[in-house]
Amino acid sequence: MAMTMTQKILAVKAGKDAVAEGELIECGLDLVFGNEITAPVAIDEFYKMGVKGVFDQSKIALMPDHFTPNKDIAAAGLAKKMKEFAREMGIVHYFEVGRVGIEHAFLPEKGLIRPGDAIIGADSHTCTHGALGAFATGVGSTDMAAAMATGKAWFKVPEAIKVVIKGEKRPHVSGKDIILHLIGRLGVDGARYRSLEFTGNIGALTMDDRFTISNMAIEAGAKNGIFPVDAATIAYVKAHGGDVGVTYAADPDAVYTEEVVIDLDTMPITVAFPHLPENAHSIEDTEKMEIRIDQVVIGSCTNGRISDMRAAAEILKGHRVAEHVRCIIIPATQEIWKQCVNDGLMNIFVDAGAAVSTPTCGPCLGGHMGVLAEGEKCVSTTNRNFVGRMGHVGSEVYLASPAVAAASAVKGFICGPTSVL
Amino acid sequence: MICNGFVHKYGDHIDTDAIIPARMLNSFDPGFLAAHCMEDIDDAFTGRVKPGDIMVGGLNFGCGSSREHAPIALKASGISCVIAENFARIFFRNAINIGLPVMECPDAAKDAEMGDRIEADLDTGVIKNLTKGKSYTAVPFPAFMQEIIAAGGLVAHTKAKIKSE
Numbered sequence: 001m002a003m004t005m006t007q008k009i010l011a012v013k014a015g016k017d018a019v020a021e022g023e024l025i026e027c028g029l030d031l032v033f034g035n036e037i038t039a040p041v042a043i044d045e046f047y048k049m050g051v052k053g054v055f056d057q058s059k060i061a062l063m064p065d066h067f068t069p070n071k072d073i074a075a076a077g078l079a080k081k082m083k084e085f086a087r088e089m090g091i092v093h094y095f096e097v098g099r100v101g102i103e104h105a106f107l108p109e110k111g112l113i114r115p116g117d118a119i120i121g122a123d124s125h126t127c128t129h130g131a132l133g134a135f136a137t138g139v140g141s142t143d144m145a146a147a148m149a150t151g152k153a154w155f156k157v158p159e160a161i162k163v164v165i166k167g168e169k170r171p172h173v174s175g176k177d178i179i180l181h182l183i184g185r186l187g188v189d190g191a192r193y194r195s196l197e198f199t200g201n202i203g204a205l206t207m208d209d210r211f212t213i214s215n216m217a218i219e220a221g222a223k224n225g226i227f228p229v230d231a232a233t234i235a236y237v238k239a240h241g242g243d244v245g246v247t248y249a250a251d252p253d254a255v256y257t258e259e260v261v262i263d264l265d266t267m268p269i270t271v272a273f274p275h276l277p278e279n280a281h282s283i284e285d286t287e288k289m290e291i292r293i294d295q296v297v298i299g300s301c302t303n304g305r306i307s308d309m310r311a312a313a314e315i316l317k318g319h320r321v322a323e324h325v326r327c328i329i330i331p332a333t334q335e336i337w338k339q340c341v342n343d344g345l346m347n348i349f350v351d352a353g354a355a356v357s358t359p360t361c362g363p364c365l366g367g368h369m370g371v372l373a374e375g376e377k378c379v380s381t382t383n384r385n386f387v388g389r390m391g392h393v394g395s396e397v398y399l400a401s402p403a404v405a406a407a408s409a410v411k412g413f414i415c416g417p418t419s420v421l
Numbered sequence: 422m423i424c425n426g427f428v429h430k431y432g433d434h435i436d437t438d439a440i441i442p443a444r445m446l447n448s449f450d451p452g453f454l455a456a457h458c459m460e461d462i463d464d465a466f467t468g469r470v471k472p473g474d475i476m477v478g479g480l481n482f483g484c485g486s487s488r489e490h491a492p493i494a495l496k497a498s499g500i501s502c503v504i505a506e507n508f509a510r511i512f513f514r515n516a517i518n519i520g521l522p523v524m525e526c527p528d529a530a531k532d533a534e535m536g537d538r539i540e541a542d543l544d545t546g547v548i549k550n551l552t553k554g555k556s557y558t559a560v561p562f563p564a565f566m567q568e569i570i571a572a573g574g575l576v577a578h579t580k581a582k583i584k585s586e
Contacts, residue, residue, distance in 0.1 A: 024565045037446045041489055049580045067447060074447035124487040124511060140489040140515035146579040154565065188434055189481035193510050221481060223510060276434060365443035365486075384485060386438045388461040 002251040004160040005226055006195040009135040009248050013118040023157045030117035030134075032147040033061035033093075035103055036068065036079040038122035041141035043085045046148055054089050055151035061093035061112060062086050063103045066361040071368035101333025101359040104128035104215060104301035109333055111242030115229045120144065120153050125301050125383065127217045130226035131210035133233055133247065137224045158195045158223045161186070162256040165200035167265035172417045174311065175209030176303055176381065176401035178262060179216040180270040184280025185260065192221030194257065197250060202227055204264060207236045208307040215302045216383050219277040269416050271379075272399040275387045283404060283416040291398070294376040296327040296409040297390075298402050299357070300364045303381035304332025306339050308402040313345040315406035315420050316352040322412030327354040328370045334359060354409070366390045372397075379408045422544065424501035424522065426473035428537040429459075429466060435478045436485035437512065441494040449490055451497035458494040472499035475541065477533045479505065483512020492516045502541050504548060504559070506530045517566055518575035524548065529557040543570075 001018045003011065011019045013027035034042055039062055046054075054060055062082050067075035086094035093112065100106060104125050107113050115133035120126065122144040129136035139153065147153050163182065183190075196217045198210075205213070210227050217225025227233070229247040237244050268282035298304075298312045309331055321327040329349050331337040337359065340346050349356050363370030364382040372378055372391030378398065380390065385397035400408070403417040410420050439462045441454055448454070459466035476495060482505035483491060492515050495503065503516065506527040516523045522543050529548040533539065537552040546559040562570065572578035 024563055038487065038489070041449050041493075045576050048576050049583065051583060072447060078447065122487060124485065126487075138487040138511055140487050140492075140511060140518060142489060142518035142575045143514065146575050149583070150579060188484060189507075189509070192481060192507070221484065221509060365438075365446075367443060367446075371444075384436075384438070386436045386485060388442055389438050393461045 002253040002255060004195060004254045004256070005197055005228065005248055005250040006135055006160060006224060007157060009116060009118060010155060010157055019157045021157055021159045024154060025157060026152050026154050027118050029059070029120060029147055029151055029153055030114065031059055031061065031112065031119045032144060033063065033103065033107065034122035034144050035066050036064040036082050037066045038141045038144065040078045040081045042122060042144040042148065043081060045142050045145035049145070049149050051149045054091070054148045057090045058092045059151065060091050060148055061107060062091055063095050063100050063106060064097060065100060065102050065359070066365065067367045068360055069097050069358065099334060101336070102301045102304055102361055105304055105332035105336070108132060108211070109240055109335055111237065111240040114243045114245030115233060115237065116246035116248055120147055124218045125215050127222065127225050128211055128215040128301060130214040130217065130224050131207065132237065133227060133229035135224055135226065138218060158193055159257045160195040160197045161191055162259045163196055163198045164259060164261045165198060165202055165204060166261055166263045167201065168204050169264050172403045173264065173267060173269055174401045174403065175205060175212035177270045178209070178267065179213045180272050180277065180280050180399060181267055182260065182262060183216065183220045183277050184270065186220045188219060188276050188278045189221040191217065194222055196220065196222045196225040198225070198227045202230060203232070206307060207232055208305045211305065212302055216277070219383060269401065269404060271404060271414060272385060274385050274396040274398065277383070277385060277399060287415050287419070291377065291414045293325060293379050293408055293413060295370060295372060295378040296325060296405050297330070297363050297370055297378060297380040297382060298405050299330025299332060300361065300382040301332065302383045303402050304330055304336065306336050308381065309336065309340050309345050311402040312406040313348045315403055315410065315417055316354065317348045319352055319410045319420060321353040321409045325409050325412050327409040328357060328363065329354050330357045330360060330362070332359055363390055379405045379414055381405050424473065424475060424541045424543065426475045426501055426539065427471065428475050428477050428533045428535060428539055429470065430477045430533055430535040433479035434481045434484055437483060437488050437491040438485055440483070440491040441488065446488060446490055449493065451493050454490050454494035455497035458498045467498070470498050470500070473501045474499055475539045476500050476503045477505065477530050478503065479530060480507055482508050484509035487511045489515045489519060492519050492521045496521045504530050504533070504541065517569055520574040524559040526557050526559040
């Protein structure tokens, strides 16, 4: 029976020759992870199961990243709880502030994601890791608890949407534009319960483009967003000291519920308006509205990688952030932060009048390091623009690429890179 | 089990930030979460909700973040059951796992209005809108999920399974 790439991985992890859409299966897991918001809930549930230890001390990762460095006493308590659990259980992959980063940027960088793996994370953006050809999906804390105890999770085998990449990226078009454009076409529930399987000219996409695209698969409701493994994937994994794992490919006659073609030759730079990621507008249409902004955030699990920092620096170099705008830049990991220093990007950011923060999810979810006041508008490279997501319910978030965010910071209204360069 | 209560009706794509804003996630105390449940989109909810009440949403209920704090907040608010046209997958999973009943029933969800009285039979899937005098049948759960629900959630289910092995 023909299977999609996702189905092939799930079949192997369930110990079966084949699986079919809708089938309920139990899979062995290669990695289970969580952060200081979701793990403490899982830890309480874990203890209720009465097991002595975790299924495998080397297959669990715990990372404080959301409200860290601890934003208040309550948040500090959560981080402490996770750290103590990690110590008690002998968890190998616990990482402390100063040696960590935003989980979905950090785990691939540490070589902990292998192509062909089955991964769950107690964070909805776990789908990011599909960029490396793994099956990775977000779950809640109770699923994480059961998985820490048993090393297994149940899944309903998903149907898939085939996303075919055609052509080559135009200047300043990035993975963020591609995924915002795709969500605009599918809608926020267009891929609900299904896999997004990317194919076609994926060689036109850098690994950082792919991470950004897979990262936001959840914003179309998808269970996972997966890329085939190619030379770029293998080179990335090797460069980060990881294991090349097992390469799975969809059968040529695999069945998809839908096929969507992304034509890079014509696809516009895209902005998602409040209050849903599906509200996609081309940069040309957006510029005409002259939307005045108060804040820009460049970072997050979606766009805090080195190529995102470089794209922002290219625009900000020799320019100043507009007088009425706060521009907050957050490299997603310590390694990326250091690269920004070594490559001279930090000087560009500071000279432009931007604030640069240590790695944190912070402002993306209205936690800290850039919360919005009533009536404020923000251009953000993050992933959600729901009501109240980054602060006051009366604030507004426009989702965009690092290049658009940086250009908007300079001009003070939402615009594309060519308005500055 | 029968749920019987008044309807709190919302629209499509009710996200988990709306159910419980992320700024409240520095705690997972159910009472604290309940005190802030729905506040960003309906600041009257916490004053209006009574034990046993039923939340009704449209399409893609519970989309967004994986935070289990969302179903915990609803359960602790007294919500006995969520009925929607359909659910976002992580929310659906979390609700089953923590023992918050969820029912997928497009017609019942579309017809229901704020303040209607609904009686929902979780065993048969029959939903009666007592105010409107209409009856509906929800999409049944697969047998495997019924096992988790019957055990009282995933932790109890897993505990029993570990014991039997």
